[in-house]
Amino acid sequence: MKEFGGHDRGLRQDLLALDKLLARRRALGQLGAVGTSALVAACGGDGSSSSASTGTTATPTPTPSATATATPTPTASATSASCGTAAGETAGPYPGDGTNSSNGITSNALVASGIVRSDIRSSFINSTTTAQGVQLTVTLTLANVNNGCAPLAGYAVYLWHCDREGEYSLYGLPTESYLRGVQVTDSNGQVTFTTIFPGCYSGRYPHIHFEVFSSLANATSGRYAVLTSQLALPAAACSAVYATSAYSSSATNYSRVSISSDGIFGDNTTAQMAVMTPATTGSVAGGYTSTTTIGIAT
Incomplete structure (x- = not known):
């Protein structure tokens, strides 16, 4: 068994040290998972959020405006x-x-x-x-x-x-x-x-x-x-x-x-x-x- 801290304190001490090491790794793993989730969310990884932030905004179709039709000038004709x-x-x-x-x-x-x-x-x-x-x-x-x-x-x-x-x-x-x-x-x-x-x-x-x-x-x-x-x-x-x-x-x-x-x-x-x-x-x-x-x- 490898030494920890430069002193040999026996099996019990080694088991306690190993248990602490495993707990620390689980904590770091969970922290990494949280960090990755947060990063994905920030980059639009969620389907619904991605749709809201990057979806194409529909350009309204212009409503045809009434074109003013020029009233024809009556042609002068003899009556x-x-x-x-x-x-x-x-x-x-x-x-x-x-x-x-x-x-x-x-x-x-x-x-x-x-x-x-x-x-x-x-x-x-x-x-x-x-x-x-x-x-x-x-x-x-x-x-x-x-x-x-x-x-x-x-x-x-x-x-x-x-x-x-x-x-x-x-x-x-x-x-x-x-x-x-x-x-x-x-x-x-x-x-x-x-x-x-x-x-x-x-x-x-x-x-x-x-x-x-x-x-x-x-x-x-x-x-x-x-x-x-x-x-x-x-x-x-x-x-x-x-x-x-x-x-x-x-x-x-x-x-x-x-x-x-x-x-x-x-x-x-x-x-x-x-x-x-x-x-x-x-x-x-x-x-x-x-x-x-x-x-x-x-």
Whole structure:
């Protein structure tokens, strides 16, 4: 038996020493087991802990967000509402074709040479007198209400009205032929006349007569008009023009009449009068410009 501590104390002492040695080794073994378990735990050795600490975190699937759909801008398209129809009106006691005689004279300007013109301020039959007054440019656009308001090219428009004193050529002024003319619509369905601002005579609201024909041939024959109507001059322009000395005879007449009291315009609808009252801009000094679109059912 090996010595312990350098002294031989007999068998009993040796057995006690051996027993202590074995106890110590068991203790060290248990301590080693504990240390190994702790180390494994720290390194994620436990299945459940490993899953918690090293498992892949699921990335949330993005919820599709609502994409703002741009509302399409409506394409501007002509409709029947944008080319309303005018009311059919009488040609009046002073029709454009001169079929009502005056002082025993009947004169049809439509069949006269020179009636096709854009500037209608001068006479062209028996004189060359130029009507005086505030300049007015009138542009009418003809549109087909049965075809998406497509422009009506090749139509003819006959336009006429009284002078600043309220007189009509061929009638009250039988030797004059001014303030009458015919124009043919272009590819845009438009005609333009250069004239003067008409006066206001007793009993009528200020107005301009016009007739529409499907062709120049029909117009210059003086027959087959597809529309006979009138334009009403806007109140603001009338008030400004009739306040001038050149239109003094019109001021009193204008103060006694309105569109609603007028024997021709008074029974028209609001929609009809919107078409028959042209948009008008300008001034007495610089002249006025009037425009409107007339729907024609073809």
